[in-house]
Amino acid sequence: MNGNDLSTAIRNCLGEFTSYSDELGELDRALGDGDLGITVSLGAAAVEEALAVLPADSTPAEVVLACAKAFANANPSTMAALVAGALLAGSKVWGASTSLADGQIGAFAVAAAESISQRGKSKIGDKTILDAMFPAADALVNAAAGESALDAAINAAEAGVIASKELQSRRGRASWLQERSIGLQDPGATAFLRFLQSWKATNTPAALITAGENTK
Amino acid sequence: MKKIINEPSAFVDEFVEGILLAHPRLLKTPGEDRRVLVRADAPVAGKVGIVTGGGSGHLPLFKGYVGRGLCDGVAIGNVFSSPSSAQVLEATKAVSGGAGVLYLYGNYGGDVFNFDLATDMAELEGIATLTAVGRDDVASQPKERAADRRGVAGIMFAFKAAGAAAERGDSLEQVAAVAEDIINNTATMGIGLSPTILPTTGKASFDLDDGEMEVGIGIHGEPGFHRGAVETADRIAETLMERLVADLGITAGARVAVLVNGMGATPLEELYLLFRRVHQLLTEQGITIDKNYIGEYATSLEMSGASISLLALNDERLALLNAPAESPFFKEA
Numbered sequence: 001m002n003g004n005d006l007s008t009a010i011r012n013c014l015g016e017f018t019s020y021s022d023e024l025g026e027l028d029r030a031l032g033d034g035d036l037g038i039t040v041s042l043g044a045a046a047v048e049e050a051l052a053v054l055p056a057d058s059t060p061a062e063v064v065l066a067c068a069k070a071f072a073n074a075n076p077s078t079m080a081a082l083v084a085g086a087l088l089a090g091s092k093v094w095g096a097s098t099s100l101a102d103g104q105i106g107a108f109a110v111a112a113a114e115s116i117s118q119r120g121k122s123k124i125g126d127k128t129i130l131d132a133m134f135p136a137a138d139a140l141v142n143a144a145a146g147e148s149a150l151d152a153a154i155n156a157a158e159a160g161v162i163a164s165k166e167l168q169s170r171r172g173r174a175s176w177l178q179e180r181s182i183g184l185q186d187p188g189a190t191a192f193l194r195f196l197q198s199w200k201a202t203n204t205p206a207a208l209i210t211a212g213e214n215t216k
Numbered sequence: 217m218k219k220i221i222n223e224p225s226a227f228v229d230e231f232v233e234g235i236l237l238a239h240p241r242l243l244k245t246p247g248e249d250r251r252v253l254v255r256a257d258a259p260v261a262g263k264v265g266i267v268t269g270g271g272s273g274h275l276p277l278f279k280g281y282v283g284r285g286l287c288d289g290v291a292i293g294n295v296f297s298s299p300s301s302a303q304v305l306e307a308t309k310a311v312s313g314g315a316g317v318l319y320l321y322g323n324y325g326g327d328v329f330n331f332d333l334a335t336d337m338a339e340l341e342g343i344a345t346l347t348a349v350g351r352d353d354v355a356s357q358p359k360e361r362a363a364d365r366r367g368v369a370g371i372m373f374a375f376k377a378a379g380a381a382a383e384r385g386d387s388l389e390q391v392a393a394v395a396e397d398i399i400n401n402t403a404t405m406g407i408g409l410s411p412t413i414l415p416t417t418g419k420a421s422f423d424l425d426d427g428e429m430e431v432g433i434g435i436h437g438e439p440g441f442h443r444g445a446v447e448t449a450d451r452i453a454e455t456l457m458e459r460l461v462a463d464l465g466i467t468a469g470a471r472v473a474v475l476v477n478g479m480g481a482t483p484l485e486e487l488y489l490l491f492r493r494v495h496q497l498l499t500e501q502g503i504t505i506d507k508n509y510i511g512e513y514a515t516s517l518e519m520s521g522a523s524i525s526l527l528a529l530n531d532e533r534l535a536l537l538n539a540p541a542e543s544p545f546f547k548e549a
Contacts, residue, residue: 065340069302072333076293076300081329084301088336119332172325 001100003058007051009203010067014044016198024194027187031174036187039075043083046074060100064091078172079188082116082129089115102149109137109153126170127181129188132157136196150200157193164189217418227415228272228294235279239544242283246310251303254289255282255543258311264382264391265289265311266318268375269304270327271296273412274435276545277514278321281372283543286379287320295414295517296436298326304334308343316344316388320378320395322367323349346388348395350374352404352525354463355432355440368435369477369514370402370525373537376548380539398533403463405456406523408433408479409446412516421519431455435479435516449486453493456524461501464528468502473509473537475525480515482522487511490522507537 001009018041025037050070054063064087072084090108097104113133122128124135135156143149169181177184221227232250236243244256259265268278269291279290288311291299308317317338319331328349335345350367357365378395386394408430411420421437424430429447432440447455466472476491478484487510498505506529514523527533541548 069337072330073300073302076298076326076330078326078329081301081326081333085329085333085336088333088340119329 001060002098003060003063004056006060006100007054007058007063009199010063011048011051012202013195013199014048016202017195018044020191020194020198024187024191027185027190031169031177031181031184031187033173035075035077036079036191039077039079040191042074043071043080046070059094059096059098061091061094061096064088064094082120085119086112086115103141106137106141106149109133109140113137120171122171125164125167127164127167127174127186127189128169128171129186129192131164131167131186132160132189132192135160136192150196154193154196154200157189157196161185161189161193217413219413219415221415224415224418228292231272231275232279232292235544242542242544246289247306249303249306251292251299252289252306252310253279253282253292254307254310255284257284258288259313260288260311261313262315262385263288263313264315264318264386264388265308265313266320266375266378266382266391267291267304267307267311268319268321269293269299269307269331270321270324271298271436273517274514276512277369277371277435280543280545281375281379283541283546285383285539285541285548286375286543286546288317288382293327295416298324298330301330301333301337304331305337305341308334308338308345309341312343316346318378318382318388318391318395319345319347320371320374321349322371323351323365324367344388346392348374348378348392348399350399350402352399352402353406353434354403354459355405356434356438359463366434366438368404368406368525369475369523370404370527371399372475372509372513372546373402373473373525373527374398376539376541376546377533377536379541380536383539394536398527401464401528401533402525403460404475404523404525405431405459406433406435406477406479406521407431407440407452407456408437408516408519408521410481410518410520412437412480412519414517421516429521433521435514435519437516437519449489450493452522453490453524454497457494457497460524460526461503464526466503466526466528471504471506471529471534472498473507473527473529473534474498474505475509475513475523475527476511477509477514477523477525478512479519479521479523480512481518481520484511487522490524494524506534 021037028036068087090112136153139152139156289307291303293299350371351365352370
């Protein structure tokens with residue numbers, strides 16, 4: 001997959017992803033300050049705009065850099081800054097590669113999750129986006145030969161979202177709710193799951209990440 | 217709500233425009249975005265740049281500390297809201313003189329995330345950055361969690377000292393070390409008597425009954441550790457000083473700088489009442505005041521109240537405080 005393929009896949013995905021912005025906004029109203037729906041819809045629109053004007057010969061890392069800048073500038077929210085930092089950390093893994101092998105997708109996801117963990121001073125079990133992201137990144141890295149790594153990642157993320165419902169929020173505004181946060185579904189983790197599901201729904205076949213041709 | 221404002225949503229842009237019109241000799245905006253101010257001679261070739269930033273509503277914090285011998289640039293957020301990473305990056309590029317840029321701001325989540333993201337962006341532009349965050353509010357976390365404390369008025373000492381270090385030609389690592397040294401030796405605590413009213417909502421940031429005060433309050437009206445009847449100026453000074461002196465661990469023979477800061481709507485007279493008692497208390501303990509600041513250095517719009525900051529001094533820190541500096545809001549001859 002070269003930069004142009006990646007840019008097309010992201011744009012394909014974003015239309016579907018923003019259809020979840022009401023759901024994400026509602027979840028965030030219960031646990032946070034309710035701005036996640038706006039962050040997602042404004043951010044996605046800004047990303048689409050930025051990718052539309054990016055030269056077709058851009059590297060995958062340049063595509064992600066453009067996404068990160070656009071997403072952060074669209075909305076100076078904490079979530080946007082964390083996601084943009086994660087995208088930048090992930091893109092560093094790719095360096096100047098002009099074409100991505102599948103192993104590089106997993107390495108990107110791991111670096112992105114670690115960036116959020118470090119910047120957000122959060123770990124798995126704190127009831128954040130990381131409860132979906134770390135398991136999904138692991139699944140991408142470790143998918144069995146022949147298995148769709150994307151399917152494995154979606155399953156892992158979904159399991160993380162469900163498991164984290166019963167946890168108490170430890171970070172951000174949600175932590176102020178203390179035990180009242182138990183039972184509520186984390187909006188950040190849900191957003192990550194919805195992104196993966198949108199990717200699968202709009203990019204067929206999921207040739208993008210199939211472990212069979214893994215070069216790791 | 218009674219305020220001297222126009223359209224509430226234009227509040228920040230309009231006061232920034234006023235500052236620029238009033239002080240063209242000292243300040244400029246480097247591009248289209250009026251939410252970025254830099255000193256008029258930026259970038260200074262070969263000098264470490266210092267970029268600060270944060271929410272509006274705290275003048276002279278943060279914009280007031282941009283000038284010679286202080287910070288080089290500031291990214292300006294909405295009232296009590298972080299600036300964007302793009303604004304921090306624009307300030308960074310505008311003040312970069314080739315020796316790197318220090319980010320120096322208060323420890324608040326949104327600001328930390330946006331400045332951290334700006335460090336990534338600056339790296340892509342080939343600008344080296346280091347970060348030091350003010351965390352002087354001793355009421356916000358106990359000593360063992362000092363790294364998580366909020367940054368309040370005492371960050372002024374760090375602006376002054378790091379600015380002086382940059383001006384004399386220190387390297388980025390040295391300027392950052394000066395800022396850290398000051399931050400680690402600064403302690404602040406405040407009390408609030410009446411709340412801030414946000415221009416956009418017209419609502420008070422917290423409720424406080426007549427005759428009550430909040431001890432340990434933050435500069436956005438964050439609750440402190442005690443709410444009770446308003447006490448005398450002397451008693452307030454004693455309460456705050458007991459905690460500050462203990463937190464810094466200073467004893468007889470120590471030297472300090474003292475900052476008595478008004479929160480926005482407290483008369484200077486009352487600040488001098490506090491300083492009087494601070495002076496008496498320190499003198500009784502054998503601690504010398506080598507430098508003092510009394511006035512408004514970090515406010516919270518029209519909150520009434522005050523904070524006291526102490527900086528434990530040595531010769532190096534005092535020399536940096538005494539070095540010349542000039543901004544529209546701060547002068548050291």
